Amino acid sequence: AQSVAQPEDQVNVAEGNPLTVKCTYSVSGNPYLFWYVQYPNRGLQFLLKYITGDNLVKGSYGFEAEFNKSQTSFHLKKPSALVSDSALYFCAVRDMTGGYNKLIFGAGTRLAVHP
């Protein structure tokens, strides 16, 4: 079965510093990976996805993610964090078990950016 793991419940970073939110995956076959962000009392917003191609994927709001096949990781990164980036971040993997498309989500990582 497909799965993702987000090893950190919370990540703290100072504004202006680079940030990394970690995600590792376990899949059979090619991985199709996604990052979403959730602000308080809101739904999930899509940030970026990896399907194939370049290992460095660029997404919304200045975020990017690096796909690493040997380490089975898909970490989310941003060169300079903003206080407004504080939110809950979810990594997800596409699962086609049963012949239909669904996403399997990690438990989420809360990012806190301090002024």
Add this chain to the structure above:
Amino acid sequence: ETGVTQTPRHLVMGMTNKKSLKCEQHLGHNAMYWYKQSAKKPLELMFVYSLEERVENNSVPSRFSPECPNSSHLFLHLHTLQPEDSALYLCASSSWGGWDEQFFGPGTRLTVL
């Protein structure tokens, strides 16, 4: 969050009430999903609909009853809920079988007294 709307945004109900959550998508998608998000738990996929046909029910209790009358609308009918059903209920839509991401609505915050 544009493209997928959910109503109501907040709902408080007693355990003996019957209520319904509504989701509507304006993106031309043909798959719709219900998720439950509880505090300190991963997102739980409840139901998946493709082309208005239910294709997955993740062992959800029968007090939750989904309905998908067409590809743009999805309902979750609730009856005799328990306090532990209090959560954020999220609706999502996507293209079926493609590589596209799912688009989420803002959710309905449900409190069961």
